[in-house]
Amino acid sequence: MENQQSSNTNLKVIIGILAFLLVASLAYMYKMSSDAKETQTTLVDEKSKVMSELEALKVSYDKAIAENTSMSDELIAERDKVVKLMEELERSKGDVKALQKYKQQAVALQSKNTELLAQVDNLKKENTKLTTERDSTATVLVESKKYNEVLIGQNEELSKTVEKGSKLSVLNLQTRGYKERSSGKQIETDKASRADLLKVNFTIAENAIAKQGDRTYYVQIIDSKNNVLGDKQTIAFGDQSLTYSFQKVVPYENKSVNVSEDLKGGKFEKGTYFVNIFDDKGEGVSKSSFILR
Template structure:
């Protein structure tokens, strides 16, 4: 009887031991699952935080492009292309459910592109403002020139004995500017010697009803800051005078106001002040100067 009781106690102890081991194992398993869940939750939270951060930066980038595109500058097409790249990256990140840190380098590249384009866009806006002022000034000068020519024609009708003097053509409103030519063929005004690909020279031949009509030739001379004549560098003689010119501008004159515009291509333009002279044969009829930085 006592042996049976001892056997029962031993069996009970074994069962209790087994249950204790199972309980400890269950507790460890529960702890492991809880820890793994917290780690996954932490990683998900970190991923969402990074995703929100990148998305916020991209939204700001898109807003910058939207504002620049709304200004409708000559760079709008390039800005739209870059803005669309930002939108596509936002869509990719939005669809991503994993690590988004790999998109950070793409964002950095887009941000760097934005800084370059914004700087160029701002420069173009300033240049456009300058050109607008010059255009308005040109309109004023042409208006004054028209009034002057009307008076001149009236005087010539009354002073028929001075036809030769009155028949000389007036070269007015001489303008010069440097331009960079992009791969698309678009010309962008610049005052930087290192960016210039072509010099644009323009002037107006005033209306003169008593002048002789027909083909006219003007010798244009462009001298850089190192006293070099640019362009053709050809020399022509008139009686005892000689002239080295950059190019000849041929104009068909029909007694009406004529706008003349010529391009002088080149490379490695020197910094400094340039002088531009226009000759009717050996007679200097107009001159101006400009500076490249």
């Protein structure tokens, strides 16, 4: 009888210990789950913060580029770095190590942005000063009606500055592969075997001093085997000739214009493609590249 009571007591002790261990395990699992959720939330918030900072950088570059200064090419190159980092960040899984790397790159891009915008501001001040000097010179010429070599030289230099400033900038050149369904719906793809058309998009920047009217652009798309796609028409510019994929006539009224054109094809090669845009004088105004896998 005593043995039975002792066995019951031992059994109760064992049950108690097991119950305690079970409760402790459940508490530990709950804490681990809560910590993991908190960490994930923090990572999502950090990623969103970095993305917002990069978007703000892109907006500041777009605004500066639209002003069409002589620094446009450098600004476009830096803006493209920001866009590339945004795309990489969007595709990232958001682990701590990767997020730290993107944050460091974003800080570096912000520093470069501050430096370039300061240069743009100085350039704008110089341009304002130059414009004032030009107006002053013109007034003197009208009043005195006398031309001398010094004034003529200044006027020619100022005319060159105005001519350079009146040129139109082509921005945001992007080309993507698409699969067009029978319904007409277009699905973006980076696979050469699926793509049956290329969509070319670009923007002609606003320029208050440029002449209004139709502008003709020649778009050249070269595949990975150095073949020009599309129409393959050739046009001469003096001693030079250009073979282009298609031409696009764009009505221009001093405002920004978004341009989009599709280039259909039967079979596209895998590899890197190069896209070049030329104006009606045969001068290159924009270029980019993309990859079909």
